[in-house]
Amino acid sequence: MLKRKKKKKVRKKKVKRARKARPSIKFPTKLLVPVGAFLQQRLKKLEKRKKDIEKEDPFQDTSRVTNNASPDTDAAEQFGHARTSAIKEHLEKKMIQTRKALARIKIGKYGICEDCKKMIDTDRLVIYPEATFCVKCEKEREK
Numbered sequence: 244m245l246k247r248k249k250k251k252k253v254r255k256k257k258v259k260r261a262r263k264a265r266p267s268i269k270f271p272t273k274l275l276v277p278v279g280a281f282l283q284q285r286l287k288k289l290e291k292r293k294k295d296i297e298k299e300d301p302f303q304d305t306s307r308v309t310n311n312a313s314p315d316t317d318a319a320e321q322f323g324h325a326r327t328s329a330i331k332e333h334l335e336k337k338m339i340q341t342r343k344a345l346a347r348i349k350i351g352k353y354g355i356c357e358d359c360k361k362m363i364d365t366d367r368l369v370i371y372p373e374a375t376f377c378v379k380c381e382k383e384r385e386k
């Protein structure tokens with residue numbers, strides 16, 4: 244709890260310091276700690292899902308080599324492999340992004356766009372806490 248302190252009015256205090264080219268914008272630690280914990284947890288979940296999906300990959304099945312499968316089974320395996328590969332790739336991308344966001348927290352740059360260095364919209368961070376680019380720059384990159 245915050246103690247209420249009576250502050251003396253300092254109206255006359257003028258800020259004469261020259262403005263820095265880039266104001267240091269940071270999220271308070273109070274906010275970053277839970278975000279970091281959340282991202283760590285998400286990373287763990289992603290790692291687990293990746294392992295699970297690897298098990299689902301029919302190509303992981305060692306008996307497959309000796310197995311004289313019918314063309315139908317083969318097609319199903321091909322499809323299953325394509326599916327698990329796509330999911331795996333998606334999970335890996337998410338993991339990279341999550342690690343990146345965690346690294347941003349460490350260096351005190353979380354919530355700041357990697358590209359334009361502007362603050363990322365907090366609404367965006369709520370839905371997409373691992374974001375390291377603002378909406379505008381993200382769209383530019385997708386082009």
Ligand SMILES: [Zn+2]
Binds near residue numbers: 357361379380
């Ligand atoms: Zn940006």
